[in-house]
Amino acid sequence: MAVTSPYEALLRRVPVREHTTPVLGTTTAWWEYGDPDATTTIVLVHGFRGDHHGLEPVVAHLSGYRLVAPDLPGFGESESLVSAHDIPGYSAWLRAFIDAVVPGGEAIILGHSFGSIVSSAAVADGLRTPALILVNPIAAPALAGPRGVLTRLAVFYYWAAAALPERIGFAVLRSRLVVRIMSEAMAKTRERSLRTWIHAQHQLYFSRFASRRVVLEAFRASVSADVSMVADRIVVPTLLIAAERDDITPVAAQHRLQRQFADARLEIIPSVGHLIHYEVPEAAAGYIDDFLARRPA
Numbered sequence: 001m002a003v004t005s006p007y008e009a010l011l012r013r014v015p016v017r018e019h020t021t022p023v024l025g026t027t028t029a030w031w032e033y034g035d036p037d038a039t040t041t042i043v044l045v046h047g048f049r050g051d052h053h054g055l056e057p058v059v060a061h062l063s064g065y066r067l068v069a070p071d072l073p074g075f076g077e078s079e080s081l082v083s084a085h086d087i088p089g090y091s092a093w094l095r096a097f098i099d100a101v102v103p104g105g106e107a108i109i110l111g112h113s114f115g116s117i118v119s120s121a122a123v124a125d126g127l128r129t130p131a132l133i134l135v136n137p138i139a140a141p142a143l144a145g146p147r148g149v150l151t152r153l154a155v156f157y158y159w160a161a162a163a164l165p166e167r168i169g170f171a172v173l174r175s176r177l178v179v180r181i182m183s184e185a186m187a188k189t190r191e192r193s194l195r196t197w198i199h200a201q202h203q204l205y206f207s208r209f210a211s212r213r214v215v216l217e218a219f220r221a222s223v224s225a226d227v228s229m230v231a232d233r234i235v236v237p238t239l240l241i242a243a244e245r246d247d248i249t250p251v252a253a254q255h256r257l258q259r260q261f262a263d264a265r266l267e268i269i270p271s272v273g274h275l276i277h278y279e280v281p282e283a284a285a286g287y288i289d290d291f292l293a294r295r296p297a
Contacts, residue, residue, distance in 0.1 A: 006194055007056070010061065014033050015034065018032075021100050023100055025082045027079045032066065033066075034066055034067045035066055041067075041107040043098055045119050046072060046115050048114035049215065050076075051072075054278070061284075061286075068101055073085065073090070074214035080214050090118040090221070091118060091125050108133065108292070109129050110134075111135070112136055112276075123230075131236055131238070131295055133291065134227065135276055136274050137241075138249055139256065140226055142223045151223065161212065174207040182202070187273070188271065228257050231264075239267070241287050245273040246274050254268065
């Protein structure tokens with residue numbers, strides 16, 4: 001039975017167009033929301049194992065922008081990279097993708113979770129952007145997070161999936177039970193209908209990866225890198241939207257990360273965890289609007 005999104009009415013008001021574009025020898029699927037002629041373009045980079053749907057609640061609360069949301073290579077509708085699905089590979093892809101879809105201009109980059117690592121790496125590697133926005137940024141090594149034991153269990157899970165025969169390992173990676181356990185651990189809201197919808201979203205979109213190789217490579221990338229590794233190479237104005245109850249990165253690490261940037265503003269949202277984009281997208285959108293309004297022309 002389909003679960004209705006609490007943001008459906010808002011999202012229906014936003015024009016959306018679907019595209020595919022060749023990037024670095026592969027095809028990237030992407031969605032364009034809002035006004036295609038808006039003066040400001042924001043490119044949204046989703047998190048590990050998700051696809052563009054995950055950031056639609058934030059899209060629903062933003063207006064006056066051209067919003068571009070690709071599926072990361074190897075996830076959703078996008079084809080796999082020709083190269084490895086590691087941070088250098090995703091960084092190169094993001095820079096080439098933006099060159100293709102924002103010709104002659106500069107896009108503001110927004111990355112969520114694993115997307116915060118990819119986005120930061122791309123900017124540090126030379127991607128021109130007026131500003132960087134990181135939601136639930138991975139500010140420190142994931143294995144050192146408040147619930148590092150869960151991350152270590154995840155490492156074992158992916159190791160086991162890699163050790164099994166291809167067909168069985170692929171099935172294990174797409175296990176609905178594992179997806180539900182992950183979803184239960186990350187959701188902090190006590191609102192039953194919202195929680196039900198979050199679980200449904202994870203079941204729908206959390207296993208849409210092209211192959212076992214893709215998801216294993218991307219997982220290794222997600223636990224071997226973090227934003228702090230490149231923050232001191234980023235000079236553009238940066239907005240960090242972090243969560244008080246994030247199980248992956250503690251608040252103290254977010255404050256340390258803020259100090260590493262040349263120009264960063266940090267907003268901490270109380271009583272929420274690693275799912276800001278699902279649980280409080282209106283708060284995230286409010287901080288984004290305010291940040292962009294204050295940015296020098």
